[in-house]
Amino acid sequence: MTKPHRIDMHVDPINREESLISDVQQGLSQRPRSLPPKWFYDAAGSELFEAITRLPEYYPTRTERALLRECASEIASLTHAETLVELGSGSSEKTQLLIDALLAAGTLTTYVAQDVSESALLGAMNDIADRYPTLDLHGVVSDFSAGDFRDGLRSLPHYPDSLLAFLGGTIGNLVPEERAHFFAAVRQKLKPGEHLLVGVGLIAEETDMIAAYDDAEGVTARFNRNVLDVLNRELGADFPVDKFRHVAVWDRANSWIEMRLRAVEAMTVEVKRAELSLHLAEGEEIRTEISAKFDLGSFLAELEVAGFSRVTDWRDPMNRFALILVNA
Ligand code: AVJ
DSSP states (O other), X not given: OOOOSEEEEEEOOOOHHHHHHHHHHHHHHSSSEEOOGGGGOSHHHHHHHHHHHTSSSOHHHXXXXXXXXXXXXXXXXXXXXXXEEEESOTTOTTHHHHHHHHHHTTOOOEEEEEESOHHHHHHHHHHHHHHOTTSEEEEEEOOTTTTTTHHHHHTSOOOSSEEEEEOTTGGGGSOHHHHHXXXXXXXXXXXXXXXXXXXXXXXXXXXHHHHHTSOTTOHHHHHHHHHHHXXXXXXXXXXXXXXXEEEEEEETTTTEEEEEEEEXXXXXXXXXXXXXXXXXXXXXXXXXXXXXXXXXXXXXXXXXXXXXXXXXXEEOTTSOEEEEEEEO
């Protein structure tokens, strides 16, 4: 097996426990109670997410893959990127379509992959290293949302002629205010002429959207409850995980799918290392994720407010997902 000339792995020295504690103290004591979705992704959660992407109901992943297959060579000729930087790279599986096209165009030298999950990133980097022996590879385990995204993005290395990819619809996990901060921080990170490629879920049939987040097999339910396993293990909490029901609702006013965990009976939970004692009434819910779905035009308007200009976009025939390419 030929080795790539370089693989670097960086683990951002942010204290995982410290930020988990502060997220838990903040999120669980406010109303509605909430937890940030990044804590889903320990090794088990990352694997559950990969299982979700293979479910018949979860259309975003395969729709985006089909779009990438169609437009990757066009993206390569429009961007001439030397470096592909990916935020929330996960398994990097769909990214290979972009890498293939950028290598075929002869411009790509470097792939920088960032993810919050060390296990997912290690697995992805090993796959990529095996498949692409000539690519320079940099893996960054970090929280890109740290410090209003400024700190989180600052810790990513920047290379010339970058294409920054943010795929999968993960942008939907941010509330509008966070999105504005994210776009502004990305815009600052990129040099004029560099590109951003975003994958976004579009507003689809409500029943299809709900099914994608509440599958028949219950994989999404396990993924959702896994965040309580994370709190139990990492903070010495005693959440009775099987006493929580997975709930997915479409919030039309906010245009997002909301995942919640609903306590099926009243309970008191101790979160030892957060010094938190939590009383939940029967039926009380914790919001664990929002996944916003967009109207393409208003999404483009948000990008333009941040100083990006549209290059082009691609949508699937059912109009459920879009890839958007913009210029910094
Ligand atoms: C990985 C954030 C894109 O919001 O659709 C899948 C996560 N949550 N099923 C999404 C998720 C429930 C997913 N992202």
